[in-house]
Amino acid sequence: MRRLTCALILSIFSVLASTQAFADENSCAGPGPKGPDALDAALAGTPTCKAAMAMLRQCAWGSSMDTTFGATVVSKCEQEFLGKLTPPDRRAYDRQMKLCADRYAHRDGTMYISATAICQADVATRFAAKQERVDAPSGQASFDCAKARTPLEKTICADPEVGRADLVLAERYTSALKGLEKGGSARSSLVASQNNWLKFVSRSCPLGAVGGTPSPAARACVLAAFTARSAQLETCRQQTGESHDRCINDFQDPRGDGKKAAR
Numbered sequence: 001m002r003r004l005t006c007a008l009i010l011s012i013f014s015v016l017a018s019t020q021a022f023a024d025e026n027s028c029a030g031p032g033p034k035g036p037d038a039l040d041a042a043l044a045g046t047p048t049c050k051a052a053m054a055m056l057r058q059c060a061w062g063s064s065m066d067t068t069f070g071a072t073v074v075s076k077c078e079q080e081f082l083g084k085l086t087p088p089d090r091r092a093y094d095r096q097m098k099l100c101a102d103r104y105a106h107r108d109g110t111m112y113i114s115a116t117a118i119c120q121a122d123v124a125t126r127f128a129a130k131q132e133r134v135d136a137p138s139g140q141a142s143f144d145c146a147k148a149r150t151p152l153e154k155t156i157c158a159d160p161e162v163g164r165a166d167l168v169l170a171e172r173y174t175s176a177l178k179g180l181e182k183g184g185s186a187r188s189s190l191v192a193s194q195n196n197w198l199k200f201v202s203r204s205c206p207l208g209a210v211g212g213t214p215s216p217a218a219r220a221c222v223l224a225a226f227t228a229r230s231a232q233l234e235t236c237r238q239q240t241g242e243s244h245d246r247c248i249n250d251f252q253d254p255r256g257d258g259k260k261a262a263r
Contacts, residue, residue, distance in 0.1 A: 070117030
């Protein structure tokens with residue numbers, strides 16, 4: 001038993017050492033002869049699904065290569081939960097993965113391929129979490145649902161899955177803000193974009209009147225919008241200047257027809 005324990009400890013240290021060596025020597029492995037293989041191996045060698053997703057968020061290329069990296073994260077995460085899902089949960093998982101794929105199906109450009117890969121990896125990460133969600137403050141949503149007043153707020157609070165998506169998006173938005181200079185134009189652009197996007201979702205999704213019970217269509221629409229926006233903010237962090245502004249303001253119809261809704 002002691003030999004087995006020692007072997008396990010040595011194995012864990014070996015994985016951690018190889019991952020640290022990757023981080024130290026490759027700096028997230030930009031394009032190069034060993035870059036893709038090094039990053040993919042490091043993702044596969046992380047000790048947990050959560051650690052793999054954290055590395056992907058930091059090291060994503062913002063290109064079609066993220067399809068390979070994202071698939072590695074999804075595979076690692078699915079090992080932790082896929083065989084344990086109930087039939088309804090499996091359908092929910094498949095539906096969310098498809099929403100990620102459908103989101104940018106009609107868009108050209110490698111950054112949209114990257115956004116799809118990161119979105120799907122994020123879905124797998126959340127399903128793999130032992131707690132209700134990964135790295136998020138406790139609560140039903142990012143705001144006090146007892147004070148929900150608008151149709152959008154009521155829709156978020158009416159569905160735990162939508163509430164979790166709101167929490168994830170709030171984290172992504174806060175993280176993106178922290179990476180921008182206070183008082184800078186990029187930060188101001190992001191704040192304005194997020195406010196405009198929330199109004200856009202309210203106009204695009206069939207939310208109904210305040211006080212009414214949100215319909216399944218409303219909840220599905222908001223869930224798709226918030227999941228896609230989380231992936232979009234993650235992708236846009238890799239852009240600068242006008243490219244960043246275009247990226248964060250590329251609002252797509254959350255109803256899934258691939259067309260832009262009226263803003």
